Amino acid sequence: MEFYKEQNSNIKKPVVNAKTMTVSKQTLILIPIIVALLIVPTSYMLTFAYYAFGTKSTTLMDTASKVLYLTEPNTALEEMEFDMEFSLFSMDLSFDQYKQVGGEQYPIRRYDLHFVLDDLVDKEMTSNLERTPPKFPTQTNQWLVHPAQGMPEFNSGHEWQVLAGLPDETVVEAYLSFNDLYQVIDVRSELPGIDVVWAAIYTGTEDEMLSADGDVVSPIGYPVQPDRTYWSPFRDSMSHEETFLQMLKDIQPYEELAAEVSSHKNLELEERIAFIEENGFDTYGAVITGPKREVEALKDSALIRHMKLGEVKLWNWTK
Amino acid sequence: MELDKVKLKSFQVLGWFSVIAGIVALALLNIAMLSGYDLPITSQLSFWITVILISGLISLSNRQSRSLGFWGLGIAVYLAFFIAVIFILGWIIVPFP
Numbered sequence: 001m002e003f004y005k006e007q008n009s010n011i012k013k014p015v016v017n018a019k020t021m022t023v024s025k026q027t028l029i030l031i032p033i034i035v036a037l038l039i040v041p042t043s044y045m046l047t048f049a050y051y052a053f054g055t056k057s058t059t060l061m062d063t064a065s066k067v068l069y070l071t072e073p074n075t076a077l078e079e080m081e082f083d084m085e086f087s088l089f090s091m092d093l094s095f096d097q098y099k100q101v102g103g104e105q106y107p108i109r110r111y112d113l114h115f116v117l118d119d120l121v122d123k124e125m126t127s128n129l130e131r132t133p134p135k136f137p138t139q140t141n142q143w144l145v146h147p148a149q150g151m152p153e154f155n156s157g158h159e160w161q162v163l164a165g166l167p168d169e170t171v172v173e174a175y176l177s178f179n180d181l182y183q184v185i186d187v188r189s190e191l192p193g194i195d196v197v198w199a200a201i202y203t204g205t206e207d208e209m210l211s212a213d214g215d216v217v218s219p220i221g222y223p224v225q226p227d228r229t230y231w232s233p234f235r236d237s238m239s240h241e242e243t244f245l246q247m248l249k250d251i252q253p254y255e256e257l258a259a260e261v262s263s264h265k266n267l268e269l270e271e272r273i274a275f276i277e278e279n280g281f282d283t284y285g286a287v288i289t290g291p292k293r294e295v296e297a298l299k300d301s302a303l304i305r306h307m308k309l310g311e312v313k314l315w316n317w318t319k
Numbered sequence: 320m321e322l323d324k325v326k327l328k329s330f331q332v333l334g335w336f337s338v339i340a341g342i343v344a345l346a347l348l349n350i351a352m353l354s355g356y357d358l359p360i361t362s363q364l365s366f367w368i369t370v371i372l373i374s375g376l377i378s379l380s381n382r383q384s385r386s387l388g389f390w391g392l393g394i395a396v397y398l399a400f401f402i403a404v405i406f407i408l409g410w411i412i413v414p415f416p
Contacts, residue, residue, distance in 0.1 A: 030338065030390055037345035040352050041401050048408035057412040084413055087355060 043088050050089070055118035057084060057091055059254070064093065064113060066233060066247045067258035070220050071267075073144070073198040074099050074173060074287040074310075075108070080231055091115045099129075100197050100225075101289055102171025102316040113261065120260045131310055137218045137265060139209040143308040144219045144285035145177040146206040152177075156306040160299055163309055166292045171317050173197075173289045173310030178303050181282035184224060184241070190303050194290030196224045199283040201244070203272035206284060211268040218264040219285065220248075220272065241281045248273050291317050327383055334378035337391025341371045344398060364402055371395040 051057040061084070065077050076098045083094040097109040108129050114122035134141040141153045163172065178187070184199045200219040205211050209218070222244035227234040237243040251258045252269045259267050287310070288295065298304060344367040347360040360367070375391030378384040 026386060026390075033342060034345070034390070034394065037342065037349055038397065040349045041345070041397075044352055045401060045404045045408070048405060048412060052408045052411040058414050061414070080415060082415070084415075085355075086412070088352070 040088070044086075047086055047089050050117060051086065051091060057086075060091070060115060060118065060257070061093060063251050063254040063258055064111075064261045065095075066251050067262045067267075068097060069233060070222060070244065070247060070251075071218065071262040071264050072097070073175065073200070073219070073221065074223075074289070076100070076105065076223070076227070076229070076232065078229070078231060089117055090121075099173070099311060100195070101173050101311045101313045102291070103318050104313070104316045106311070106313065108311075111261075118257070120257055123260065129311065133263070135263070137209075137216060137263070139216055142209065142218060143175040143310075144200045144287075145306050146202065146209075146284045147177075147179050147181070147305060148207040149209070152306060152308075154306075154308050156308070159307050159309045160296075163292065163296055163307075166312060168291075168293055169315045170292045170312050171290060171315060172292050172295050172312050173287060174295050175285065175287050175308040175310055176298070176304050177285040177306040177308075178283070179305040181284055182303070184281065184283050184286075187283060187286055187303070188224065190301070191286075191288060191298065193294040193297070194288045196286050196288050198222070198287040199224050200285040201276065202279075202282045202284050204275035204279070205268060205272060211266060212271055213268070215266040215268060217266050217268055217272075220264075220267070221283070221286075222247075224286070244281075245273070245276055248276075291315070327381065330378050330381035330384040331387065333374045334384035334387025334391065337371050337374035337378055338387050338394070340367065340374065341391050341394030341398075344368075344371065345394065348398075348401075364398060368395050368398050368402075371398070 061082060068075060068077060077095055078098065081096065083092070085092040091114075093111075093113040093115070095111055096107045097111065098105040099108045100106075106128075108127065110126040112122075112124040113120060133143055140150070143152075143154070145152045163174070166172065176191075181202055182190075184196070187199065188196050198221055200206075200221040203220065205217045206219065209216055211217050222240050223234055224240065227237075229235060233247055234240055234243055248269055251267075252273065255267055255269050259265065289310075292312075299307075344360065344364070347358065348364070351358040351360050371391050372395040375388045375395060378388035378391065
C-alpha cells in the first residue's frame with residue numbers, strides 16, 4: 001500500500017511542475033505586454049480625473065471666457081461653440097470671439113489654447129480684424145485714454161477725418177475717451193442714436209496706465225448692452241456693474257492664467273478690485289457702434305476728448 | 320480519450336483567444352488615443368468586451384486554461400472600468416450637451 005502511494009506521488013510531481021512552468025511562462029509573456037498597454041488608457045483616465053476633480057476644465061474655460069469679456073472691448077463669446085479636446089495630461093480649448101459692429105455680431109478672432117494640466121503652454125490667436133489694437137500695450141499706445149493722461153499715440157483729428165470720408169451706408173465701431181469721469185448711465189443718455197457697447201471703468205491705475213508696482217496696465221470694463229444669450233455671464237444680470245466686479249473676483253485666484261489668455265500684460269486685480277469697492281464705477285471711455293452719420297455727429301460733444309475708429313462694416317443697422 | 324483532448328484543446332484555444340482579443344483591443348485603444356483620431360474601436364469597445372468576457376468565462380471552466388481565462392477576464396473588467404470612468408468623467412468635464 002505504502003509502495004503504491006509513493007509511486008503515485010512520484011508520478012504526479014512532474015505533471016504539477018509542467019503545469020506550473022506553463023502558467024509562469026504565460027505570466028512572464030503576458031505581464032509586460034499588458035502592463036505596457038495599460039499605461040496610456042490609465043493615464044487618460046487620470047487626465048479626466050484631474051480635469052473633473054483637480055483644476056476643473058470648466059474653471060479654465062470660465063476664466064478664459066470671463067477675462068476676455070472684461071479686457072477685450074466690445075467682444076463676446078459663444079460658449080456653446082467652444083471646442084474642448086483632451087489628450088494625455090492636456091486639454092485643447094478653441095473658440096471664436098465676436099464683435100458687434102452696427103447691429104450685427106462678426107467673428108473677429110479664433111483662439112486655440114493648449115493646456116498641460118492647468119498650465120497654458122500655447123496660445124494661438126487668428127485675427128480677422130482690419131484695425132488691430134496694439135499687440136504690446138504701453139502707457140501711451142492704448143485706444144481708451146484717461147482724462148488725466150497726455151496725448152495718446154493716435155491722432156484723434158485724423159480719426160475724425162477718416163470717419164468723415166466713409167460712405168453714409170456704413171456702420172462703425174469707435175473708441176471714445178471722455179474728458180472727465182462719468183457714470184455709465186449718463187454716458188448712455190448723452191450718446192443717443194448709437195449703441196454704447198462697452199465701458200472702461202476707472203480703477204485708480206489709468207491716470208498713468210501704471211499699477212502701484214509700476215507695471216503697465218490696460219483698460220478693463222464690461223459690456224453695457226443687455227445680453228440675453230444663453231452662455232453670457234451677463235445674462236439675467238440685474239446690474240452689469242456688480243456682475244463685472246463679481247467676475248473680477250472670480251478670476252482673481254487664476255490671475256496669472258487670465259493675464260496669459262488676455263492681450264493684457266498685467267491685470268493687477270487685487271489693487272483694482274479694492275479701488276472699485278471703495279470708489280464705485282466711473283467710466284473714462286467707452287466703445288460705441290452705430291451708423292457712421294450718428295457717430296460723426298458726436299464730434300462736437302462736450303463729453304468726448306479723443307476718438308479712435310475701430311471696425312467698419314456695410315450698413316446693417318435696423319434700429 | 321480523443322474527445323477529452325479536443326475539449327482540452329478547445330478550452331485552451333478559447334483562453335488564448337480571450338487574452339489575444341484583449342491585447343488587440345488594448346493595442347487599438349492605445350493607437351486611437353495616441354493618434355487623437357476617433358477610430359472605430361472606441362465605439363465598438365462594448366462588443367470587444369463581450370467577446371473577451373464570454374471566451375474568458377468559458378475557458379475558466381477547465382483547469383488547464385483557467386489562468387488564460389483570468390487574464391482575459393482581467394482585461395475585460397479593465398476595459399469596462401475604462402468605459403465607465405471615461406463616460407462619467409467625460410460628462411463632468413465637458414459642460415456642453
